[in-house]
Amino acid sequence: xxxxxxxxxxxxxxxxxxxxxxxxxxxxxxxxxxxxxxxxxxxxxxxxxxxxxxxxxxxxxxxxxxxxxxxxxxxxxxxxxxxxxxxxxxxxxxxxxxxxxxxxxxxxxxxxxxxxxxxxxxxxxxxxxxxxxxxxxxxxxxxxxxxxxxxxxxxxxxxxxxxxxxxxxxxxxxxxxxxxxxxxxxxxxxxxxxxxxxxxxxxxxxxxxxxxxxxxxxxxxxxxxxxxxxxxxxxxxxxxxxxxxxxxxxxxxxxxxxxxxxxxxxxxxxxxxxxxxxxxxxxxxxxxxx
Amino acid sequence: xxxxxxxxxxxxxxxxxxxxxxxxxxxxxxxxxxxxxxxxxxxxxxxxxxxxxxxxxxxxxxxxxxxxxxxxxxxxxxxxxxxxxxxxxxxxxxxxxxxxxxxxxxxxxxxxxxxxxxxxxxxxxxxxxxxxxxxxxxxxxxxxxxxxxxxxxxxxxxxxxxxxxxxxxxxxxxxxxxxxxxxxxxxxxxxxxxxxxxxxxxxxxxxxxxxxxxxxxxxxxxxxxxxxxxxxxxxxxxxxxxxxxxxxxxxxxxxxxxxxxxxxxxxxxxxxxxxxxxxxxxxxxxxxxxxxxxxxxxxxxxxxxxxxxxxxxxxxxxxxxxxxxxxxxxxxxxxxxxxxxxxxxxxxxxxxxxxxxxxxxxxxxxxxxxxxxxxxxxxxxxxxxxxxxxxxxxxxxxxxxxxxxxxxxxxxxxxxxxxxxxxxxxxxx
Numbered sequence: 001x002x003x004x005x006x007x008x009x010x011x012x013x014x015x016x017x018x019x020x021x022x023x024x025x026x027x028x029x030x031x032x033x034x035x036x037x038x039x040x041x042x043x044x045x046x047x048x049x050x051x052x053x054x055x056x057x058x059x060x061x062x063x064x065x066x067x068x069x070x071x072x073x074x075x076x077x078x079x080x081x082x083x084x085x086x087x088x089x090x091x092x093x094x095x096x097x098x099x100x101x102x103x104x105x106x107x108x109x110x111x112x113x114x115x116x117x118x119x120x121x122x123x124x125x126x127x128x129x130x131x132x133x134x135x136x137x138x139x140x141x142x143x144x145x146x147x148x149x150x151x152x153x154x155x156x157x158x159x160x161x162x163x164x165x166x167x168x169x170x171x172x173x174x175x176x177x178x179x180x181x182x183x184x185x186x187x188x189x190x191x192x193x194x195x196x197x198x199x200x201x202x203x204x205x206x207x208x209x210x211x212x213x214x215x216x217x218x219x220x221x222x223x224x225x226x227x228x229x230x231x232x233x234x235x236x237x238x239x240x241x242x243x244x245x246x247x248x249x250x251x252x253x254x255x256x257x258x259x260x261x262x263x264x265x266x267x268x269x270x271x272x273x274x275x276x277x278x279x280x281x282x283x284x285x286x287x288x289x290x
Numbered sequence: 291x292x293x294x295x296x297x298x299x300x301x302x303x304x305x306x307x308x309x310x311x312x313x314x315x316x317x318x319x320x321x322x323x324x325x326x327x328x329x330x331x332x333x334x335x336x337x338x339x340x341x342x343x344x345x346x347x348x349x350x351x352x353x354x355x356x357x358x359x360x361x362x363x364x365x366x367x368x369x370x371x372x373x374x375x376x377x378x379x380x381x382x383x384x385x386x387x388x389x390x391x392x393x394x395x396x397x398x399x400x401x402x403x404x405x406x407x408x409x410x411x412x413x414x415x416x417x418x419x420x421x422x423x424x425x426x427x428x429x430x431x432x433x434x435x436x437x438x439x440x441x442x443x444x445x446x447x448x449x450x451x452x453x454x455x456x457x458x459x460x461x462x463x464x465x466x467x468x469x470x471x472x473x474x475x476x477x478x479x480x481x482x483x484x485x486x487x488x489x490x491x492x493x494x495x496x497x498x499x500x501x502x503x504x505x506x507x508x509x510x511x512x513x514x515x516x517x518x519x520x521x522x523x524x525x526x527x528x529x530x531x532x533x534x535x536x537x538x539x540x541x542x543x544x545x546x547x548x549x550x551x552x553x554x555x556x557x558x559x560x561x562x563x564x565x566x567x568x569x570x571x572x573x574x575x576x577x578x579x580x581x582x583x584x585x586x587x588x589x590x591x592x593x594x595x596x597x598x599x600x601x602x603x604x605x606x607x608x609x610x611x612x613x614x615x616x617x618x619x620x621x622x623x624x625x626x627x628x629x630x631x632x633x634x635x636x637x638x639x640x641x642x643x644x645x646x647x648x649x650x651x652x653x654x655x656x657x658x659x660x661x662x663x664x665x666x667x668x669x670x671x672x673x674x675x676x677x678x679x680x681x682x683x684x685x686x687x688x689x690x691x692x693x694x695x696x697x698x699x700x701x702x703x704x705x706x707x708x709x710x711x712x713x714x715x716x717x718x719x
Contacts, residue, residue, distance in 0.1 A: 006525050009550060010518060017514045119336070121541055121572060130548060130576050142549040214513060214549075216541050216572075252514075259518025264507045265477075267515060 002260065005138040010260045011253055012135075016145035018252015019152030020211050024225060025232035025244040026156060027203035033176035033239035034196045035087055040102035043225025044109040045082075045201065049075060049208030050124070050217040051117060057124035057212070064124045064212035065147075071205035079201025083194045106223060113219035126213035148210040155206060156245045163241055172196060176239055231271045235278050237285030247286055250274075325360065325644045326369045327351065327634065328389035328419075331401035335377025340401045340425050343623030344372065345616065347399045349609050350631035360635070362642035368635075371395065375402055379409035386410055390417045396644045397421075399630045401623070404428050404480065407441075414439040420650040422630040425623050427480050432679045438650050440676050442630050444669065444685040446480055449590070450487025452687035453558050456588055456705050457530060458495060463707075464717050466556055472503040472528035474519060476536035482506070484534050484560060502526045509536040516546035524552050529718075535561045541572050544581050555718040558689075559589040562622070565690055565701050575696050583692040586716040591690040592622040592669065594703045596711045599668040625667055632664040633674065654678065668709060691715070 028042045052071050056062040062070070086105070090098050131143035141149075163169035174182040175189055183189045232251055236243030251271050259267035278285060329348065333341030351368040359365040371393050373385040382402070389395045400407060400423040407423040414421050414436050421439045427449070428441040444452075460466040471492070475485045485504075492498045503526040507519045516539060523531060531554035535543050540561055546552075563569055564587075570578055581587070595606065605628060613620045637652040638644060657675040658665045665674050668688075675683050686706060693712055694700035702712035 002521075002525050006521050010521055013514055013517050013549070121538075123541065123572065123574065125574050129574065130580060132549075132551070138551070140549075140551050145549065214545065216513070216545075256514060256518060259515055260521055263505075264511050264515040264519055267518060268508065 005136065006260070007257075008135070008139045009141075010256045012139070012141045012149075013145065014253035014256030015249060016141065016149040016252070017256070018249035019149045019156075020207055020248075021228060021232055021252050022156055022245045022248025023152045023203055023207045023210075025229040025236065025248050026159065026241055027200035027207075028229045029233045029236065029239055029241055029244040030159075030172070030203075031087075031197055031200040032233065033241070034172060034179075034193045035083075035091065037087055037090065037098065038230065038233075039082070039087065039197075039200070040099070040226055040230075041082075041086075041105045041109060041222070042200075042204070042229055043227070044106055044113075044222030045075070045078070046204050046208060046225045047113060047217060047219065047222035048109070049204050050212055050215065050221075051113065051122070053124040053208050053212035054122045054217065057126070058122075063126050064209045065126060065128075067124075067212075068206060068209035071208060072202050075201040075205035076198040079198035079204075080194050082201070083197035087193075087197065088190070106226075110219050110222055113222075117219060119218055119220070121216035121218050123214075123216050124212035129213040142214060144210075144213040148214075151206070151210055155203075159203075160242055160245065228271065231275050235271075235275055235285055237287040240285065240287045243285055243287035250286075323363065323644070324367045324369050325363075325397070325638060326371065326393065326395045327631075328373055328386075328393060328395035328398040329370050329401075330373045330382075330385055330389060330398055331375065332377040332403065332406060333372065333374040337377040337403050337406075339621060340403060340623065341374065342619055343425065343621055343627050344399070344401050345613060345618055346609065346624035346627030346629075347631035349612050349624075350628050350635065353608070354635055360638045360642075362639050363644070366638070366644070375406055377402075377406075379406050382406050382409040383413060386413050386417065390419055395419065396646060397634050397649065399424060399627060399634075401425055401627055404430065407431065411436065411439075418650075419646050420634075420653055422633060422653075424626045424630050427483070428680075429480070429483060432681050435679045437654070438646075440653060440680045440682070442626055442633070442682055444592075444687050445681055446483040447487045448685045449560060449687055450484040451491050452590070452689070452705075453484070453532060453560055454488055454491035454495065455686075456558055456689045457497075457532070459705055459707065460556065460588075460714065460717070464714065466717055467529040468497060469500055470502045470526070470528045471497065471500045471530050471532065472505070472523050472526045472554070473501060473532045473534070474503075474505045474507065474523060475534040476509040476511075476539050477506050478509050478536050481534040481536060481560075488532060488534075502528060507539070509538050511539050511542060513542045513546055513549075516542040517550055520546050520550050520552045523554070524550060528554055530554070530556045530558065532558045533560065535559065537561065537563055540564070540569075544573050544577055548577060548581055553585065555586065557585070557587045559587055560687075562590045562592055562687075564589045565591045565594070565692075566622075567699065570696060578692070578696055583694075583696060584716070586691075586714070586718070588689050588691050588704060588714065590687045591701065591703070592687075593625045593667065594688060594690055594701060594711075595699075596701070597668050597688070597703055597709055598711065599671075599709070601663050601666045602668050604663075605666045629665075629667045629670070629674070632666055633658065636662075636664045 031039050053064040053067050056067040128143045132140045133146045134140045171187045179189050232247045236247035254270050255267050258270045329344045331341035331344050355367050359367045375381045398421045404426040407426045407428050415438050424442045427446045429446045461468045637649050641652050657673050659673040660671045689705035690701045693702045704714050
């Protein structure tokens, strides 16, 4: 069997990747909570954000950690546009039509990326990309992964605090509970939905900056990201922010540990297996959805 | 008078026509004629790297044309026509038929992956046009004993055997420890075939019992998946690590190796991609320096630029500027297609005809020894020739090591020993 060092190393890597899953999925769940629509191009926009980081890094030598200051406002605006031109017109439309529209968008976005960037994997280089954090002689973690772990935890907790303790957060929760009642209480629901969508996209921008130095990106990855985020959202409880955060970390660790135990091929199916188990024993998710 | 003259003229003309017909029968009609070659390959799509190498053949044909054509055929010029399979096996048959029926080609150079070469298997002998398929390892076709098909690449068994030969040489020559051997293989059909041959070769050497880990991983593994795999390797504590990596996982392999601190005493890395500037662009110089350049990492290389081989060096000097001038991408497979073109040129010169049957029979018997200017790929030394089933003989995957600096692109050739440009360095004591 493996030594404790190997296990610790595996769990640490799982936590780092889980933090990113958590951040991406929490944006998706937040958007779902206020609009009741699953944004199925979420992963594709993460792919776009990664390409933006790559372009800024390769052509203007802007480090991915710095590029966040450029991507955040761009993606906030992009989120608002997606809300105005895609999500809002689809509200009230049937599931089939919504699904078809999103599928079309996924194909358009992925193929556009393919035409522009080809299928070669790309990586945005960072000045700290190869720095390591040594916990012991044999337990180490890449500095970018360590930053991703810490940043995703801090940002996740910060958002959770915002939802719990600020008027804006309370308004989001009110809309997610009952949009009509919230509207009668004076909350401007359409505007709030728009801003929340913008924030979900900012979380995409942050996630991209955190993983750009260590994730190779190719155009086809968008759908994978979306599927993974969806699984986490469902496991965590549809629309439950804390649930998405916790589920993200759990899935990250489970994948890493199962990879070590059963090999990488089986590790790939672990999230789906967890999803099935959750469906059977706790259909509402780990935490109650909105 | 006029009648007589006309009669005389008619007799002369008929005699001339008769003579001409006789001469045709002996092949004289091919003087000054043209030879048409189909350059078939995956020029677009996922396997475009294969088709992008076809200009290697175009270069050779333009050179031959510029130097007066095929001399034994009275200076016959070579024409070529491209055909794109668009990386789709389903297009192979229609494109081949188009080349033969509509374009009337006399020979085909086919630069595509094995799946596409396999898709054309039913046509090669039916069309009776000599085909040399390049780059693909083409293992599944050998059993059909096709008459009109030859392959020009490194066969899968040679890949596997070559890697173990490097291991043996390092062990014999430099006393490298081989007590614990770990093998990691991406689950891609041809890599799994390499693995079979590697294990068979290790068995022959009595080293199979030294395998402490034989790990397979998905060619779609991401960074975190690769990290789990490499943690397993790290835990197995190998003396020698053999990695049959896939192009899709190669960036993740090196990055994950860095993240978990995997530094095996010796790594034998079968993937040739690590030798090229493209690898630097994907991995970044820093990672290359820390994990590849300054470590005992040995890898395969198809056409190493410093190989001390006259014909190859001559070709390299001319072909690189030509490809660049044409605005095309240079890759090592270009040399293989050039080699295929030289094989055809050799046969046309030898036989003085483009007749497909004669050319094909000659190809089956052909042997181009080292030293002949037509043998431009040193990896086919001591001579380029084929087995009756189309498999190329004598193909060996050379082994290289990055030494010195990235700036000078210092990839040194380590094996075969006779081609060595530098001794292996950084080996464990």
